[in-house]
Amino acid sequence: MKIEIEKVKKKQLDLSEVEPASHFPVLVQMEAAGECTFTAPVSTKVTAVWEYDHVRATGHVESAARLTCSRCLAEYDFPITSDFTIFYTEGEEESAEDEVELSDEELISATYRGDEIDMDPEIAEQVMLEVPYKPLCSESCKGLCPECGSDLNAGECGCDRGGINLKMAALKKIKIEK
Secondary structure (H helix, E strand, C coil): CEEEHHHHHHCCEEEEEEECHHHCHHHHHHHHCCCCEECCCEEEEEEEEEECCEEEEEEEEEEEEEEECCCCCCEEEEEEEEEEEEEEEECCCCCCCCCCCCCHHHHCEEEECCCEEECHHHHHHHHHHHCCCCCCCCCCCCCECCCCCCECCCCCCCCCCCCCCHHHHHHHHCCCCC
């Protein structure tokens, strides 16, 4: 999706686009890494206006992904929606070598060069940020039994998990002589 600067200086632009996830290299990398599988195209609607010396792009992104629960390993579908606002100012991207703290305004701003703005990197970033780092099929997911590997969401397996803390299980074998 591209915003033409001369057009947005004259009037508000309303843009919409539907692209497959394969259009965005970052999303292709996520799929290749096994993080998720995108099951719907990336649908984007953006309103761009010229304000003083910058472009304000307000938008909405929708898609869907198939994720694997990190507790029970079940696959489930996850809807992706994100609303965003990005301020584009003309200039060079700063390549800071040192660590600096960014203000709230800097977190939602980007730079552009030339006579148009390519929004694809920001659109892909919005989708990427909505995919959970540790996906769960539900907040109440019980996971797998550490003894037999059964899905505890389907029911109890009958194993004696007797409140043993697996982190301290190795200490159970230590014998202290007096």
